[in-house]
Amino acid sequence: MIKVSVMYPNSLEATFDMKYYCNTHISLVAGILGDALKGGSVDSGLAGGALGQPAAFIAMGHLIFDSIESYQQSFIPYTEKIMADISNFTNTQPQIQISEITL
Amino acid sequence: MIKVSVMYPNSLEATFDMKYYCNTHISLVAGILGDALKGGSVDSGLAGGALGQPAAFIAMGHLIFDSIESYQQSFIPYTEKIMADISNFTNTQPQIQISEITL
Numbered sequence: 001m002i003k004v005s006v007m008y009p010n011s012l013e014a015t016f017d018m019k020y021y022c023n024t025h026i027s028l029v030a031g032i033l034g035d036a037l038k039g040g041s042v043d044s045g046l047a048g049g050a051l052g053q054p055a056a057f058i059a060m061g062h063l064i065f066d067s068i069e070s071y072q073q074s075f076i077p078y079t080e081k082i083m084a085d086i087s088n089f090t091n092t093q094p095q096i097q098i099s100e101i102t103l
Numbered sequence: 104m105i106k107v108s109v110m111y112p113n114s115l116e117a118t119f120d121m122k123y124y125c126n127t128h129i130s131l132v133a134g135i136l137g138d139a140l141k142g143g144s145v146d147s148g149l150a151g152g153a154l155g156q157p158a159a160f161i162a163m164g165h166l167i168f169d170s171i172e173s174y175q176q177s178f179i180p181y182t183e184k185i186m187a188d189i190s191n192f193t194n195t196q197p198q199i200q201i202s203e204i205t206l
Contacts, residue, residue: 003146007159022206042206043106046171049199056110056200068149096152097159103125103145 001038001101002065004075006094010045010058017089018044018059025085026061032082036074039064058092068098104141104204105168107178109197113148113161120192121147121162128188129164135185139177142167161195171201 008016022042030037040063045055065071075082086094111119125145133140143166148158168174178185189197 002149005146018205026206040206041204043108043202044205045200045202046105047201049201051175055202056198057202059205060202095159097148098150098152099146099148099158099160099163101144102121102147103129103143 002068002071003099003101004063004065004071005097005099006061006063007057007097008059008090008092008094010055011092014058014092015090016058016092018042020089021059021061025089028085029063029082032078033063033074036065036070037063038066058090064101071098105171105174106202106204107166107168107174108200108202109164109166110160110200111162111193111195111197113158114195117161117195118193119161119195121145123192124162124164128192131188132166132185135181136166136177139168139173140166141169161193167204174201 008014026040026042030040040061042062043060045058045060047053047055065074111117129143129145133143143164146163146165148161148163150156150158168177
């Protein structure tokens with residue numbers, strides 16, 4: 001299984017509408033991906049390693065797929081449509097990482 | 104529930120012994136945290152958003168706790184002991200993020 005982590009960098013100016021993200025954006029993405037999407041989760045950044053230190057990412061969304069091929073086939077053709085929704089909930093540009101779920 | 108993500112930055116020089124990490128380091132950490140640890144997972148970085156682009160993090164370990172207080176009480180007193188093991192599996196210094204599991 002692989003995990004596609006969509007990580008929104010934090011900064012003093014960063015805004016993120018978590019309600020819109022969870023209620024609208026995730027539904028849009030899940031609808032597009034269909035059966036290819038095997039699971040997912042959403043994290044809200046609270047802090048860095050030391051208390052009082054800001055989180056590096058204001059939010060992170062994680063999407064689970066069977067394989068990179070499955071991600072590519074289901075997500076890539078709709079990247080533009082998915083990315084077009086981003087300005088509706090944040091003024092940041094996400095950083096994407098593809099990982100193998102090892103444990 | 105909160106997630107403590109221990110993220111190891113990738114670079115051309117970065118090394119990471121995933122076998123040691125999964126077999127030895129995770130056991131050390133789990134033994135120290137005991138019942139405070141409610142779950143966890145390990146990701147191996149494969150790629151960035153575009154194919155051929157390197158992953159931002161060579162590896163990520165995620166630890167689940169009931170609350171920030173539970174993390175602080177179980178982890179912080181042993182930070183030095185846990186950090187001392189890091190050089191046994193990587194030449195990188197992890198970046199830590201505490202997140203609320205929102206979805």
